[in-house]
Amino acid sequence: MAEKMDLQSTEVWDGNYAAAQALRQAQVDVVAAYPITPSTPIVENYGNFVANGYVDGEFVMVESEHAAMSGCVGAAAAGGRVATATSSQGFALMVEVLYQASGMRLPIVLTVVNRALASPLNVRGDHGDMYLGRDSGWIQLDAFNAQEAYDLTLMAFKIGEDINVRLPVMVHQDGFITSHTAQNIHPLSDDEAYAFVGDYKPVDEMLDFSRPVTYGAQTEEDWHFEHKAKQHRALMDSYVVIDRVFEEFEKKTGRKYKRLETYMMEDAEVAIVALGTTVETAILAAKQLREEEGIKAGIVAPRTFRPFPFNEIREALAGLKCVAAMDRSCPMGAMGALYNEVNGALASIPADQRPLMTNFIYGLGGRDFSVKEAKRIFREQKGHADVGYITTPIQQFSGLRGPKLGFYEVKRS
């Protein structure tokens, strides 16, 4: 039996330590990992827990992230609760196997500490790696602070392993800004946490020799499409279980999660749609603007980047005057992904209820996103709303040195 750890009702943990503690409390059977900045401390701390007798499971140090996720796929197919951690280049190297894991419907939990993708080499937080995973068939949960990284990691097991979901789950947190920032955390006790997550219930496990199964069969044009469609359907439908797990977690902890988080949207005229720590910084900016300048600013933030909360976005933003979608990843030849998804959600309402939509590319490679800049963006949206059209390029770069950079002008008349 694994040793239990005495935790205070309030601990001061950074996001990495919080995620490592959640993995320990879930009593994962196999962690196969290859550490990379800024998620290294998750693997390092977990290794410490194993060495000190706090975990019963196996800890496998492999030779690359491709091998790490491959080890996870093998262990999950064998019938174990499985998790790992990565960032950036490591995430990129995992991508091939991410698709295998989701296609095989293996509920692996991957804690992703978001970091920029080279080149140029950079270890700081942006959402390049998170966006790289968006078509991989994983559920993607997004934490805005360290407490949420802990909570969502626990919930990830319960969501992914549910018999009606059986999909792998990523839990994203911002590199350094969350992963290396210590804040007050209210953890569950080991017993409470494990009782919440529950025992792992294997499905089609390869170690059941009385029922041999084949994983990784080849399908060509005769079968491939049907399997992918079934997988997409499972991901689309997973919101039912996600909502239920969020509710159960709220009952246990009082901490409420929604697939689309909204702040001050009741009477908002302008809004920012964002992911990660930017959400909280923007809330602060909106509060100040409401007090100081009377601008009715609100924030909308997908908690589940996948499945994307289309219905909830539509409800939250219908009737608003102007909305800025904030993408912390360089879209390279297109509009930002968040801008595109939000526009997709709004396409199904009458044109006179659709807000003006702008897109900001910001914070790449860990560039600071300040309260001051968030306020400037809100004010700019208010300006568009007042004249009734977008007066700037639709896509702009925020916080960039050099001449103003923007793309895609509004076509009027």
Add this chain to the structure above:
Amino acid sequence: MTEIRWHSRAGQGAVTGAKGLGDVVSTTGKQVQAFALYGSAKRGAAMRAYNRIDDEPIINHEKFMLPDYVLVIDPALAFTDNITENDKPTTQYIITTHLSKDELIAQIPELQDKKERVHVVDCIQISLDTIGRAIPNAPMLGAFVKVSGMFELDYFLEAMKRVLSKFPQKIIDGNMQAITRAYNEVN
């Protein structure tokens, strides 16, 4: 909101100091944040660590800060780093140095008009005497406790013992002495 900026060199323990301070502050029921900005992440490179302390949950994640306290734990950084960056008319400075306060201020023009807000303490010497290594973070915490008046010294020492509980007794004792000495010597 109380905001603190640490000026340090990688390896001097500013991150540990900031997290330790956060740990102790959290025991008083307050909300804390501790983070750092590394340069090249090499030992000896100049770096900064930060604390935010508030009664409300802290949702500000920007790196930009108007510090209430500037803690300089490396003697040379007072001269080479921009320690007065984004300061306020009320910002308090605690600077580690072997110089007297007047000698130090005489050499740093930016501090001339802030004399009553500058405090000095020799964290390097204190840590050498008490811990046996030049790790100036613990003495700086002692000086901060005195200057800020945020805690009673005894409360802080007890709380730090818990934070340091995984270390050998000798290290804990050294740290307690370092904190106490700096508390008494800062001026």
Add this chain to the structure above:
Amino acid sequence: MKGVLATDKRGVRELGAEDLVGWDEVTQGVVLNSFDLEVENPALVPPEERPYSDFNSYTATVASWRVIKPVYNRDICIDCQNCWVWCPDTSIISRDKQMLGIDYDHCKGCGVCVEVCPTNPKSLLMFAEAEDPDAALSQWPEKKKKEKK
């Protein structure tokens, strides 16, 4: 007699002739069950007694792919198991190290078994698919004498 050489379940459908079901009927995670039922210690149960499912190639046949076939001559065979080792389609049926015959549901007629057969004359020879087995055995060649130098 069915039994070991030709069972009820083996090769009962043409490979690739499965029902093309819709997305709602395919298996979750493309996981394919070998058996329809649970089997205690399947390694100890001979293939002809295992409840192979439609997902297992045991129940499929590729006999129609073959234009020439190996014929087995029991009188010459020394049960060396070379053909069993080398057959790429596990189509040599052998029990307790005794060669029994060919699984014609899965043999594609590649001829590897004949190549690796060490006896003189060979215990396996390739004949046209339509050739009658008895007729094939009646034209079996004589032992070849080593040519002296």
